[in-house]
Structure formats: structure tokens, C-alpha cells
Amino acid sequence: MASTPVLVARQLSKTVPAPEGELTLLEHIDLAVQGGDTLAITGPSGSGKSTLLGLLAGLDVPTGGDVSLAGEPFSGLDEDARAALRGRYCSFVFQAFHLVADLTALENVMLPLEIAGADRARDKARHWLARVGLDKRERHFPSQLSGGEQQRVALARAFAMEPALLFADEPTGSLDRANGDQVAGLLFDLNRDHGTALVLVTHDPALAQHCATHRELVEGRLSA
């Protein structure tokens, strides 16, 4: 497993229909991420960063090229199989947190564990909530937490699955500087401690500097 890249994208393209004809969002993207690597993808707004992340995570379907997770390609898989593949290898942190509003902090962290049928989901979730410093807030609902706290719950949810790969889409984009720094610190600490590969999409150069590799997306093409 150590020799197989955890994420490989080959000749990835995405076009969408537009009134003027086909609009190319991404073109001929190639990249590979090894276990434990940290990759920052930056670019101006509208350059296609989030679209690329969606394609890499199998959340969207490319119009050309292919993506593999731990050597298993997304191409040819139906939605269920893609979900299963994601569930095995990767997790997510979003700019808008995307916690389930009806579930408590603890239940939100338990959710991916339960979906995967993991044993002792509650205990594991408690552990991860404590790890992000929210063990006293486990019965709070998202609406009762601050933005920084919500993102820390999202981090706990992402790491609870102990994924090989974590996708983070502007994880500090909705937070003030203090909370942003706290969440970023936590993200990279957890990443280092657990050897998780990280693909970080951001427009913040300071955040990108924490990653070992930095590539820029300009007009749908990724810099070398």
C-alpha cells in the first residue's frame, strides 16, 4: 500500500453546457498524492478549485480523464460504489461545515462511523470530540455552537474514520482569523499525527504554506 499513491488523477477534464456552447472548467489535470502527503491547490475565485476537489473525491463525474483512490478507479462505478469507495479511503471538511442540523455534535461525529458499520461508534466519536477540545459540547446542536466549534466538530467527524486521505475545501474560509488559525493548527496536527494525506483547496496563501506541495489552478489548468 505504501508504494501506491493514495490519489491519482489522469487527464481530468470538466466541461459544462453554457449558452455560448461548451464551457471548459478544468482541462488535462494530472496529479498524484502519496500517503501522508499534503497538497495545497490554490487559485483565484472561479478558477475551478472546488470543482476539482469534487471530481477528485468522486462527488462529481468528470467529462474526461479518470481518478483513482488507492489504486481503485472511480470511472465505471455507480453512485453507490463511489460512495463506498469514498467511505473506505477519504473524508471531507467543507467551508460551510455541513453538519447535520438535527444531530448533536456527538451524533454528527458518529454519523460516518455508523454509515460504515464501525464498532463502538459512540466511544470513538467521544474520543475524537475530546481530541478537538469539544468533549463538553457533545450534546449541543450545530446551531448552539460557534463557527469555529462547528468546524472543529467537522474535523472530528473527518478524522473519526481515520481516512487515508482528507479533502479540505476552504476549511477556514468562514472563520475569523483566531478561529481560522486554531482550526488550521488542529487540521495539520491531526494530519501529521495520523499520517493522513491532505488535499487542501484554498485561496489563502498563508494556509497553503503549511502544505508540502503547492500547485496553482489557473484558467482550468494546474501548474506543475
Place this chain on the structure above:
Amino acid sequence: MPSWSPTLLLRPWRSSAFRIQALALLVCTLAIAAVVLMRGELDHRFANRTAEAIGGDLVLEGSEPATEVQREQVAALPHSRIAAFSTVLVQGDTFVLTSVKAVDKAYPLYGELTVAEQRFATPRTVDQGPPPGEVWLAGPALDRLDQTVGDTVTVGERQLRIGKVLVREPDQGAGFYSMSPRVLMHLDDVASTGVLAPGTRVKYELRIAAPGEQMAGVHERLQPTLAAHQEIDTREDAALRSMGPMRQLSLWGQLSVMMVVLLCGGAVYLAAGVRSAEQARRCAVMKTFGAGRRLILGQILGRELAALLPSIALGLVLAAGAFLLLQQWLGDALTWRPSVLTWLLLGLAPVVIWAGFALPRLWRLADLPARLILADRMEAPAARTGRNLLGALMAPVLVAMMLSGSLVALGQLLLLMVAVAVGMPLLLWGPLRLADKGGARLSLAPRLALRRLARRPLTTLPMLAAMVLALAVMSLASQVGQQLLGQWRASLPEKAPNYFVLNLFDQDMDAFRSWLDTHDAEVPGFYPVVRARLTEVNGQPVREAVTKEDEDDQGQRALNRDLSLTQAAALPESNRVTQGRWVEDSPGEVSVESELAESLGLEVGDELGFTAPSGRVAATVVGLREVEWESFEPNFYFMFSPGTLESLNRYWLTSFYLPEGQGADLPDLIRQFPQITLLDVNALLDQAQDLIARASRAALALAVLLLASGVLVMAAAWLAGNQQRRRDEALLRVLGARSALLRRVAVLEQALLLGGAALFAHLLHLSALWPLGTSLFDGDMPLSWWILLPWALIVPMLAIQWLKPRRHSAPLARLMS
């Protein structure tokens, strides 16, 4: 300045919440308009029918003709003069007691006369009574006199020509219902017959056609001119006395309108919540750039309402189309044209509903600070939601006032509506919280489904309440509709007796039964009748025992005349024991009609004594009965146990059904039993059956409309929560959930929501049985299988949810949408 280009008015249609709101308002408009138009049509038809039945919108009755002053008061309006009396027609040695109606050339003001050129010939309608010198005789009179059209007959001192066979009068039920055959003659001939002498019992009527609002004015003008012997009867008084179907239908119509308004209001309320969230960002941005409150409200509310107007207009157009169809379905030509004001009110009603249910939620945007909206923290506090809901309840109240013109008449319904709208969410909150607490140990799918519902009370409870109401209304509407139809049909079965026979004696019975057998006539039963007066109550003379002095009182009237007493082993089908029991098979017991018993102060256990020309009879009151007088069956105030009346002189009374084609044999029957009184009630029966058939159709249409609006509103309520559901599904997908889990969560959520709604709908159905039974069915509304109707809808819905292919759109796009 806000722009009002057509494009901007079309833009809201891209929102599913807006489309739901528009659909709910369309349904609401259609339902309100259809029900109100239908009720208007039925009221109008009923007013016409009652006016026809009493012979005019207003009838001045007296034992002497109307005065010159009174006639001048109504000279400008169509009017007609009538004199009604009994007299004997003579032909050779044959004498026949008849009931005469002498009419002028304006008769009939409403409806048409049905006549035939010969006995049993094909009838046709005419719009005037007989000319001077002519009489029209009912069939039985011709049979008794053994005469035919073209012959002459002696009325008092005049010979009059028999011009036609009288089959049916439009005002047959107008108090002239008599045991004697009817004769119609011209009023101008009455004086020359000399039959009316001082002291003759005669009723004069001045009938006036004063449709609509005119009636009240005429009534006001005539009232001061009334002599002691005169009184005024109006179509409204007659309507109050009339048969049950129309009363029931009218009440049911009112209830339906309120329920539909409440259902659609609930859907608008739910959709407006989503719509408010959709508009919030735009509102915040406008505020950020300095837009004032007026501009924001104008842009958001003004455009929203303007974009909704086509739905309301379409609802009105559809309702108008349905109304035309209904008029054709009910038969006859168009009889009622709704006024411009009615159309305006119908157009305004959905706007009021929208204002009540949606406006507070959208208006709130103007008051919320932009930073809360942009930070996605714009949930309404519970107290505000409560105020919004209470405020929303005012909308149906306003609509009810607009449509009925009175709150008093709708008092009970409004109370029920407030109880349902406020009480139901409160009632549902407890079980939902309990289910949430108890659900912690459930597996993932049911727990997620339960959490979704239990932790969004501000969305779930109004949705659940709307569904409970929709399902309860569906099952109740079906049961009420079916029970109304069943009751009306049962009260007048297809083969209800169309002939009554009196004065049959013991020695005639065998031959009479044989005649009935020969003609396949269906006979409900034979009743022995003894004519006697009530003379003693508990050993005291009745005048001392009964203290009521009012001469109009039913009991007093009963004491002043001979009563028809009978005995029977079985309780007639149209009777119901309300107190005590039915008589047993031993002499000396009597069952009394309940209203008469109340009027006379009689109770179970009282000893009654009756005096007949042939002797006396005593019996103990063992029970009281409610009697359905409109049942077209023989009914009696006093029914004794078998054997009680054996020693007294009696005759027999019966009724039978004879198919229409066999009517030609009736003259033979009369010749065979010349002493019997044969009463032909075919015409009355036709009128009643026609009324019931029309009312049945209207009730069916009403039930279908309620069902349809219930289904549509429930679908709208379900769709209102769809957007959040799809986002949740996308997030689960991102976290690795497979289709099977999403399917299980979705189906379980629906099962919990719909199943819970159905269970509470059952409770609501059960609790509505008593008030509905009391107002519509005299307290008799049993539990029926219709209560399970919601499951007929829910099970297929769940099956569709389970079997329908899931959309495999990219979860990221759904999550970001």
C-alpha cells in the same frame, strides 16, 4: 423604484417553494370558489324549490280574502289569489268529498302544473290553471265518479266541464295535503257554485313572487296590515321546516369550506417558510446597500403577490368551469348567476389566506438584521412562530366572515378550527419528543428518520398538523358523504310506498290482500286504527293533568281532536326508541312519540286512558319514540302492544308500492272497495326523491372536492420539506452512505410522518364523530371503516417511495445548491 416587468414576475416560478405556494392558493381558490358557488347554487335552487312548494316567496294566509289595501301593497309584483276548501262533487248518485283549490289566471307563480288529457295518458306541463267553467280533477276523483275528461260534474249549484286530469301541482306540499282527491277550478267560478257560505272552513291565500331581497320589503309593508285571522308564510320559514337533506348539505358545505381553507392555509404557511429563507439573502444584500423598509417590502412582498395572482385567477377560472359543469350535472338550466361582489370576494379570499399565512413570515425579513441573515442565523424564535400561527388563524376567520356574512352561524366550526390549528401541534409535540428520546437505541436509519422529524419542530409540527387534518378530513368527508347518501336513500327507498289506503275493514282484508298479491304490490305492513281521545293521565282527567295553555302547542292540539291509535308487535323502521323500551307482546302497554310526550309532560310509567266511541282503553307508557315523519310510512303518536285495542271498533291502514305501469288498475280497486280512501302520494314522492337525488350528487361532489384538496395540500406540505431532505441525503452520500440507507431513511421518515399523521387523524376522526353526528345526523354517527381510508393513501405512497428509482445526481451539486 422596483421594476415590474413580466420577466421579474415570472422569476419566482423558478422556486419550488413558490410553485407550492401558488399550487396551494390555486387549490384553495378553486375549493373555496367551487364550494361557495355550489352552495350559492343549491341555496338558490332550494329557495326556488321552497318558493315553488309554498306557491310564492311570500304567502298571506287568512280565513277571509286579502283586503283591497293589502292587494294594493303588492300590485306591482306578480301575485296570485287562491281559495282552498273541501266540497262534495256530485255525479248522478255518486258523491265524492274532494279538496278544492280555486285559482286565478296568475296561478302558478312558480313551477308548472302537470296534467293529462285522459286518465293514465302521457302527462304534460302547462303554466296556467283551468279557465272559468272548467275543473281539473285528480285521477282518484275521476275513478270514484266514474267520469272522464269532457264530462260534466256538479260543484255546488254549478255544472262544470272536466277539462283535464290533474297529475301534479308544483305547490303540492303547500299545506293542502289532504286525504281527499284534489280538484282545481277557476276562482271566478267559486261564487256561482254557492259552496262558500258563512262558517264554511276555507283558506284564502294571496301569494306574491318577491325574489331575493324584495321579500323582506314586502313582508315589512304587509305586516302592519294583518288582521287577527291572517298570517304571513315566507320561503325562509318554509325552508326551516323543510326536509333534512338540504339542511345537512348546507352545514356540511360550511364545514368543508372551513376545512379546505385551513388545509390550504397550512400548506401556504409551510411553503412561505421556505420562500422566506430563499428571499433572505437578497433582502440582506438590499439592506447592506441601504435599501429602506418600504423598498424591501415592495420588492419582496409586492412581486410575490403579483406573481401569485395568475394562480388565483386560474383557480377562479377553473372554479367557474366546475361550477358550470355542476349546474349541468344537477340538471335544469343555469338558475343562478353569482354577482360581481361574489366574484370579488372569491378573488379576495385567497389573498387574505396568503396574507394571513405567508405575509408574517415574509414581512419578518424586513425586520431581521442583515448580519443575522448573512450569518445563516435567522431562525424565528418559538414565541414569534406562535404569534404568526395565531395571526394566521385570523385569515380563515376573515374568510368565513366574508363568505357567510356571519360569525354566529359558524361559532362551533370556528371553535373547532381554532382547537385543531392551535391544539394539534401542542398535542403532537409531546409524542414527538418522547419518540425522539426513546429513539436513541434504534439503528441508524430509523434514528436518522426520527431525528429529522423530532428536531425540527417548527417545520415538522405544522406539516404534521396539516397532514393530520388532511387525512382526518378525507376520512370524515368520505364517511359523512357516504352516510348522508345512505341516510337519504334509506329514508326514501326506490320502492317507497306510493299509495296509502284508509278505511279498510276486517271483512275486506282477505280480498284486499289478494288484490295486492295479484298486482305484486309491496306492503310494509297493516296497521289497525282506532279513533279515540286521550282522556286520563294517571287516573286524573287529562285537562287537569296537563297544564299547558298554549293553543298552538302540539300537546294541546292533540287533546282537542280524535287521535289515530294503533297496535303493533314490531317497532317501525322509521322509528327509534329514545327512552324506555318498545312494547312487549302483552296487552296494556303503549309507546308515545317523544315530542308529543314532552309537550304533554308524559313520562315512562304514566298510566293513560283513552275514550273511543266503542269503549275505553288504558295502557302504561313503557317508552318514548322518535318518529321520522318524512319517511313516507304510516306513523302514529300512540302505538300499543298487540291485543290492547282488540275490543274496540277499528279500521285498517296500510301503504303499498305499485309500479307506475300498474296504476291503470286502481279504478278497479276503488270500485271493488268503494269505502276506502286511496291516497296517491306519487307526486310528493317524486318531489322528495328528486330533491334527494340532487342533494346526493352535490354531497358526492363536495366529498370528492375535499378529498382532492386534502391530497393536493398534503402533497404540497410534503414537498415543502423536500429541499432540506435532499441536502441531508447529499451529505450522507458524501459521508459514504449507499442508496439502500438513503432509501430506508426516506421511507422510514415518510412512514413515521404519514403513519403518525394517520394515527392522529384517527383520533381526530373519532373525536369529530360526536359533534358531526349531532349537527348532521341527530347524534347518530357510528364508527365506520372509512376511518381507515388514510391507509389507502399512505400505503401506496410508501410503496412508491420504496420502489421509485433514486436520482443519482452528483452529491456535491446537491450539497452546494
